[in-house]
Each structure stands twice: as C-alpha cells, then as structure tokens.
Amino acid sequence: MSEKYSDDGLADLLDRYPRENMGIYTFPAHSEGRVKAIHGRADNLSGAELLEAVKRGQIWLNLRAVSKYLPEYADVRNKLFSQLDSAAGIKTLKQDIGVLISSPDIHVHYHLDIPFVCLVQVRGEKYVSLYPPHEPFATANQIEAVVLREQEEEMDFKYSFDEHVSKVHMKPGVAITWPQNAPHRVQNGNMMNVSLSCEYMTASGLLKANAMYTNGKLRRRFGMNPSIPQNTGAAVMLKAVVARALKIQKKPTVKKVTPITFEIDKNTLEVRRIDESSNV
Numbered sequence: 001m002s003e004k005y006s007d008d009g010l011a012d013l014l015d016r017y018p019r020e021n022m023g024i025y026t027f028p029a030h031s032e033g034r035v036k037a038i039h040g041r042a043d044n045l046s047g048a049e050l051l052e053a054v055k056r057g058q059i060w061l062n063l064r065a066v067s068k069y070l071p072e073y074a075d076v077r078n079k080l081f082s083q084l085d086s087a088a089g090i091k092t093l094k095q096d097i098g099v100l101i102s103s104p105d106i107h108v109h110y111h112l113d114i115p116f117v118c119l120v121q122v123r124g125e126k127y128v129s130l131y132p133p134h135e136p137f138a139t140a141n142q143i144e145a146v147v148l149r150e151q152e153e154e155m156d157f158k159y160s161f162d163e164h165v166s167k168v169h170m171k172p173g174v175a176i177t178w179p180q181n182a183p184h185r186v187q188n189g190n191m192m193n194v195s196l197s198c199e200y201m202t203a204s205g206l207l208k209a210n211a212m213y214t215n216g217k218l219r220r221r222f223g224m225n226p227s228i229p230q231n232t233g234a235a236v237m238l239k240a241v242v243a244r245a246l247k248i249q250k251k252p253t254v255k256k257v258t259p260i261t262f263e264i265d266k267n268t269l270e271v272r273r274i275d276e277s278s279n280v
Helices: 007-016 047-056 072-088 140-147 159-164 203-222 234-249
Strands: 023-026 038-041 060-063 093-102 107-111 116-123 126-130 166-170 175-177 184-188 193-201 260-264 271-273
Touching: 007 047, 007 060, 007 093, 047 093, 072 093, 072 116, 072 193, 093 203, 140 203, 193 203, 203 234
Parallel strands: 038 260
Antiparallel strands: 023 038, 023 060, 060 093, 093 193, 107 184, 116 175, 116 193, 126 166, 126 184, 260 271
C-alpha cells in the first residue's frame, strides 16, 4: 500500500484538501424508498482528528477532483485511466478522480451516477450491490431529474430489487466498473475503507447523457413519455444536439444541495446535530 493511504498520508491529505469542497456525509438506516444522505461539516478539525472521527463513527468523506488540488494525484489519475483505456479498449473523456474515506459498517444509500465510474479499493473491504440500469430499478423520469439537477443521486429502492442484484466483494487491489446509470449501494465491512472513485465519460456516454437531458425537457414541457436511450442511433444523436442548443439558450438549473444538518464535534469527535438556520 502506498504511503498516501497510510493513516499519516490520509491525515495529510485531509489537511491539504480544501475543507469547503469536501463532501462530509452520514446516512440513515438502509430501507425502502428514497434514503437521502445527510450532509455535515467539520470546519475546526485537523486531518488526523477527522480521520479518527471516521474510524469511530458513521461518516463518509468524498474528496472529489483530488488531482485538481493535490498535484501528486494527477499521476495517480493518469496511470489509472491509461490502464482502464487499455484494458477496456475505450477512450475515456472528462476524467476525474476522487478519494472516498468511510467508516466501518457504513451503508451508502441506493443511488446512481450520470458518468461512468471505476471504483478502486485501496484499504478495507466492502460489498458493492449493483442493479440493472433500467426500469423498474431506475426510471427514466428519475434519471432525467438527476441529469437536470432537480435532485441528487438518490433513487427509490425496493427490497424486491435484491432478486436481481449482483454483489461484488471489494478487497484492496480490486477495481470494478459498471454500466452507465446502473443503480448501486455499498456496505462497508467492519473496518475503515479507502477507495478511489474514478468518474469518466465516453463519446457514447456523453450522447446518452445529453439525450436524457432532452428527454427530461420533453417530459416536463410537453408531457411526453420518452424511455431511457438504449443505443447511440440517429434519434439519440439528434437529441444530444438539441440538448446542446438548450443548454446554450438557458442558464443551467442550480443543483439542489443537501442542507448541512450535523457537524463533527472537535472535543468528542462524534456527530452533533445542528440547526439548519446555522448553516453558512
């Protein structure tokens, strides 16, 4: 394991990464329906203190675009995507790498991502539960809402979906990717976990995402009921062109952000609920 991912290396990473850009979350118990992440802050903690809080509690840290802020991660990003391109025979676009640091036993809600994701396990063990990227597991309307930034990535879950689940046991050195927009959830083992989340697009993936944008506009403006694009044929390409025109003509919708409702107490290193009116 690289020294980057030792306790000292992670504490240094948490000190140097812009705290205001860090995603700090906890999650309610896994259940049916839409389980939303709970957003928090840790303004006054050192990197070592924040890491200790992760080890003790139910906390999930997302350090997005880490190579933008820490130059040494640019080499990590370039190496990983070069290997991915070679192994999968693809050309990745819009490459981004993030570091996920999460507590023992935490359960990450049922959600999906618009880009493709390659998850690389560095420390600890977890199970990733993957579901098919189509209805009823993810409806067209729900995916469109994420593309249009009307909501975050949470999807509506039913226990019956587990009849179709594929579970992957993630150990250090294991890397997986999955179909675009495939819903998934994550269950950590009883140890702290560290993973690299590599988000990317392909040419066909960009076409599909833009076609979903146009579908969302058609549904909301004209009451149409388009389905999830399944290929990159002429109709999808036309909708992608329309999406580009729509985005130029109108300011993008501001993504709804989960309000901050907890902070990590510096004295106890435990989660402490706060009043939403105290948000900055």
